Amino acid sequence: MNRRFRPEDLLNWLSGLTMVAALYLVFLYAPREATMGDVQRIFYFHVSSAWVGFFAFFITLVSGIAYLRTRRRRWDIVALSSVEIGLTFTAMAVITGSIWAKPTWNAWWPWQQEPRLILVTILLLIYLSYLMLRAFLEGEERKARFAAVYGIVAFASVPLTFMSIRLWQRLHPVVFEREAITWPRRCWPPFSSVSSPSLSSTSHCCFIAYGWGSWGTRPKD
């Protein structure tokens, strides 16, 4: 079978290579975390899949707007596949987060203590509703149009949900050290004991690998 070479194939190969590099970095290059031990290595998968998930939902917003402006089916396909990618990676982030939370916080799902879990739950529910909406609509054009509108409205609530969670902390002091799971690049308080450049580069490598992989496998119209 002689198949024409597509640009997506290049992305797939690149993502495969970076995936291997990421695995090497995660398990061999990055040093063992001082207090949490090896279980901390799940961060590299957890954080990068969470960011791919958020980014995918952002792509849904952008392509929803583009669809309503141009009415080209292509944009609707990008929006839908982006939701699927986002749900997959957000679910991955939830699962890896749970696996990490059990040894560290001694609970799989401590959502009274950790508002971020509520944020993720809301996100998953919103985009599950997005898929439900598509399933219950008739007609390709209407499906695309309504889904685009819902994608836009849905994303409006995401950054603000994030903000409301920050407010939460001020009213209700929480048991857990919040800084331990946020990961702005400039401050890595939990990793101050270890060399941070290797940690952030490992995480970025995972992020890029997932990003390329998911973009390369998106369906074509």
Added chain:
Amino acid sequence: MNFLNKVLTIVWKDVMAELRTKEMFSSMLVFALLLIVIFNFSFELRVDKVAQVVPGVLWVTFAFAGTLELNRSLALEMENGCLEGLFLAPMDRSVIYFGKMLGNLIFISVIEALMLPIFSVVFELNLIQPSLLITIFLGTVGFAAVGTLLSAMAVNTRAREVMLPVLLFPIILPVVISAVKVTAGILDGLPLGDLAQWLRVLIGFDIIFLVVSYMTFDYVAEG
């Protein structure tokens, strides 16, 4: 007719229809009463201080009753092709959005106003305080803003009565969360200054949802 007059005409039409049939008020009121009774029974046996659960109960009741109202409001328009007639009228689609939105806001607010005294009696709390009324109004604005848009979407789906809550609840959750936080703060006797941040979130959501719904309603109204 200017913009405001057209909007008010649509609102008036909805109010008039409701005053003649009284379908929505009676059914929603009975539904809300049942909810209050169920909540009262299910919490009474286990909770020491009822004030701890009241903010949650209040907003769950409002959300359920509000969803019923939104469903009813557009299902009414679907009968006899009223919605097509509305869309055919020579006016901007945003007029229809604001008209329906205001109508929904009025209906939900009236129901809430009828429920508050009952709540106060059942839970033995004074819920009729100015700051609380403002909070409830702000929460209802956000609810009606997105609700109107999403109910226009839901009437076009196959399982329309089920679809509206599925679409609406996850989106409206931030409004409900901030409204519950402010309500709880007021009931705890905190000064409003302490709640300013949550109030800001609530108002921010109201504005954003209003603007986004207004901007996207055109695309939903295409049918």
